[in-house]
Amino acid sequence: MLKLATFLRRVVTAVASVMGVLAGWGFVLCAFFIAFEVLARAFLRVSTGSTVEISGYMLAFGLSWGLAHTLTQRGHVRIDILLNRLPRNARVPLHLLSLSLLGVFIGFLAYGAWMLVDESLLFEATDISALRIPLAIPQGLWAAGLFVLLLLIVVMFVENLLLALAGDGRQVERNLASRTYGEEAEEALDALKDGKAGAETKP
Helix, strand or coil: CHHHHHHHHHHHHHHHHHHHHHHHHHHHHHHHHHHHHHHHHHHHCCCCCCHHHHHHHHHHHHHHHHHHHHHHCCCCCCCCCCHHHCCHHHHHHHHHHHHHHHHHHHHHHHHHHHHHHHHHHHHCCECCCCCCCECHHHHHHHHHHHHHHHHHHHHHHHHHHHHHHCCCHHHHHHHHCCCCHHHHHHHHHHHHHHHHHHHHHCC
16 A cells, blocks of 8 residues: 555656646746736837736646645745654654645635636636636646645655554655755755756856
């Protein structure tokens, strides 16, 4: 069971990683689109007439598509002042409780997102811009990010519950605890080294 849960978690993690990359590029495209719109209005006196709608859609789906990848990197904000003062035997069930509560919250959001998409499909709703984009498209992309996050939470919970039952609390903490200052500093140093190595290889 543990091997199956770990395999499923790795599969969903890979999907989340791809979605995170796409979300990042979506933000880049959004920035270019807004810059183009500003320059076109200033110098060419033309406008797409849908800047607010399109940029809003890109930001919304980019946000939801980045959530699952952030969870795999343990990047979500957590208040753990009290937690870190507790012994590991107490921390492990609290990590699992935290993940389960997050799953309940995201479950409500995902359900609401699906209901919103279903309603837009039912009424064939479109936005009010000149493009008349069916709202089910951006809403569906937004909802997809929430459902992937929910799936990741479920498989992570099952995997770490099995680890806890097997007595491997240390691995549970590696998977679920907030990143330490040492880990963040090590990541920053690795990024700095990679940057220097890339600069040195340039002709």
